Amino acid sequence: DADVTQTPRNRITKTGKRIMLECSQTKGHDRMYWYRQDPGLGLRLIYYSFDVKDINKGEISDGYSVSRQAQAKFSLSLESAIPNQTALYFCATSDRTSHTEAFFGQGTRLTVV
Amino acid sequence: DQQVKQNSPSLSVQEGRISILNCDYTNSMFDYFLWYKKYPAEGPTFLISISSIKDKNEDGRFTVFLNKSAKHLSLHIVPSQPGDSAVYFCAASATGGTSYGKLTFGQGTILTVHP
DSSP states (O other), rough: SEEEEEEOSEEETTTOOOOOEEEEESOOOSSSEEEEEEEEEEEEEEEEEESSTOEEEEETTEEEEEEEEEETTTEEEESSGGGGEEEEEEEEEEOOTOOOOOOEEOOOOEEOO | OOOOEESSSSEEEEESEEEEEEEEEETTTTTTEEEEEEEETTTOEEEEEEEEEEEEEEEEEEEEEEEEETTTEEEEEEEEOOOGEEEEEEEEEEESSTTTOOOOEOOOOEEEEEE
């Protein structure tokens, strides 16, 4: 089983719909992140959480919200999806006691039509 | 404002030769740098890292060089193998203060190693 699991792996949704992407981890890490990947732009940080009661905006948080339900679970929501949110989304985790190496899930490909 | 830049979108190399991937950064607060490799339909995986107190770090066929004065790092793969064909992302972090743990990524470079 993967250490960082994202569901769903693929999703097509309509403009204006609410959608939630889920992430769970078995690595026991405190820190969790959501990134999106777009061609030519690399990975950009949406939100991050350093523990259960900590939520921080990343560089592109507009149009997104997150919930840290437990140490192992971090979900990303698009309240009203729009086509330019079509992208590949990655969840990642890291350990506070080590350097900043992050471990990534396999990604969720989201298409907003 | 792109704080980490990989100016070469793609690189093609013959098997057995050296692959050199480059990365530039602008934020002087960055003091830890990482390279990630990504295959299609998979998440990025950590490859090698370097702290700003060093100028070189080696792990098998992979070596990362850091030139702090030029704000430039490079990843050397010697010898290159077809299995190295992937997208390579450079990432940087400022490990002090509240930014610790946050990674800023470059755009990625697609490496193709031909047999």
